[in-house]
Amino acid sequence: MPALFAPLLLPATWARLLHLLVGPVFAGVVLLVYPGTEGVSTVRALLSSVAVDVPLLCLVALVPAVRRAEGVQARLLLVPDREESIGVAPSAGWADRGRTALWLVARVALGTAVGLLVAAALGGSAAAARPPFGPRVLLVPLVLLVLPALVVFAGRLQLALAVRLLGASAAERLAAAELRAERLLERNRLARELHDSIGHALTVTVLQAGAAREVADPAFRDRALEAIGTTGRRALDDLERMLVLLREAPEATAAEQPGLDRAEELFAAARAAGSPVDVDLGVRAGELPGVLSREAYRIVQEGVTNALRHAPGAPIRIRAAVAAGTLELSCRNPRTGRGSPRRGGGKGLRGVRERAVLLGGACEAGPDGTDWVLRVRLPLRLGR
Template identity: 40%
Template sequence: MNALLRSADVFLGPRARTGWAHLVFGGAMLMPYFLVSSVLVGPLLGEDELFGSLAAVLTTFAVALPIVAVSALLPLSRPLSLGLLHALHGIPDTELASGPARSTGARLRTAAWCTLHFAVGGVISGMSLAVPPFAFSLVLLPFSEQLRNHYLVRFASFDGPAQWILLPLSGVALLIALAGIAVSTAELLGRAARVLLGPTPSDRLAAAEQRATVLAQRNRVARELHDSVGHALSAVSLQASAARRVLDADPAFARQALAAIEETARRTVGELDAVLGLLRQDDDEDRAAALPLGPTLAELDELLIRTRAAGVTIDPSVSGELGALPDAVSREAYRIVQEGLSNALRHAGQVPVRLRIAVEEEELEITMENPVPARDRARDEGGGRGLRGIAERATLLHGSARAGEDDGVWRLAVRLPAGGAR
């Protein structure tokens, strides 16, 4: 019973039905080309012979296929074929190319596929129209005197009980054979589709470039969220802790800490909105283009004020013209300084931080040092996402970044090109 059910599923299951429908659809799409071909072949064969013989029909069919191949060279032929394969044949997107055929090789392969699909679909469609009526006639022949009179010439030796059994069985066998041919042909056509409509080397390269672009954008958004929101949360956490401890003893300091928390939260909401705007670029390019790209070193003083409000002592030293830096360098440098201060807040707490920023001979140098508490060993294992983000920012600008502990002092050193950076 299980074997019978499996066999029925092979011939009549969803996959078989959709594969058969895909073939019939190819035959239906062949019909306009067949009619055009009949117009070309008609004057040569004569109107009476055009559909009067099998040879004339096959000739018209053969002339229609080159017309199919030429029309399939259009770039949009591949998306239409892919849509049919996805909808009716169930081939996964990962096994096929995507988008219009751009290269000559891709167009030729698409033309070969369309010609094959239409040709095979035309044959299966013709069989699907002709075989079932004849097969049902054979099944019903023993029970219909009208059918027996109609097929009397073809079955002259109808008399006898053997024909009453053989003829219906022959009709059922024809139907099973038709289903088997259609299912097998659909399966072979699916394999041909993977070869002819599979991704070409140029398609794979384009897909890899697109994925790299998406990953780069995701990493950019992740860095922005980590640096802006992470720094704000670290500062707010320390400010709230300090305000809670001195709320009764020093109300003035508590009010100052709460005001700093309010300002930090307000500014972070604005930065968060700008970062989230990057995620909407595909839907609204004009709006995304108008979004601010992030703070620069021109806002360094405000960053230091907010960090000091968390109880961190900062000893800054700035030399050179920060305003002369390219915007891209200045923005990345701001984020690097912000993440360095966030690391100090998260891992060392309220410790003094020494910050040095210098613009020297087309190079921006950022150095940050702070003592490492004995309890902190996170950096000995290489740090977390923040240090990786700093390294990525430096690498994108063709700079360098080094971080590590030396004799109880954590040191971050970053070098960026100060002029002509892209």
């Protein structure tokens, strides 16, 4: 028995009842204003009210702001488990206006029905409880049990209607899912960018610092410190750009993403770290689409970083060429065994593969004789 009356102790139940009672209030006002309902039966008065209420509510639903107002009321009084289940945006099209009209009609109809039932039940119970008592007095406890259940059920039904008719449409849910997917992809892209940039900078810095400690030549130390400073500043610029994008601050200005035209800075840092670099770029950055140039830069950066990390001091050979509408990139270095061991490709190589696949290309990385080779093929026409 206590469990039966537990919902009556919840504030949400009474808030939903208040929301329901707006329906009969609206219908009653229409009956008072609409002429010709005086002195007629209750059934005819209700039919007249329906004939007037439905067209009037459909006209009101044409106003876009009505959907927002109904959504705000439903959130406040119907107390959904998740507020976002009920939208508060104005009508964006005729489909939204139609669903708003259905909601208004259903709200008034359900509220009026519940209001009439509650009034009839309370009035009948009061009449049956007055002396002289008759057999109907036995129905009073049953009414007092059923009435709370009716109120709770009607409130939950009103909430379900609100979620169905005021919630996001299928098109809106699809658009929201696409937006979440785009944001997730963008954050994954930023994570790859950050990994490539900061990973490269830390690798160069560690190698330069180690070489400066081992070599007694002051001139070499100066060059190493200069390379550390340049690499660190470049990494800070990249980090600032990423943080601006992650904050989504429209008033801030982010630095331009580097393209293949800045690849020489990577090679200079590698040479300063003690690794000879043999470069043959058979394509200029200006000849490539912007996105292809930027992704090619990151791929070359990852190749150079891997070579410095796993084969410090070994020569690095970089090749880039265009053949049959495809940009071919390769980074080759000897497997000296003096660096950290390779274990099937870490996050960096996985990021290179993801970049290549997203651009419609392919990536291969692995041993080739005594060398380790990273090969990437990217189509020049990204729409393919």
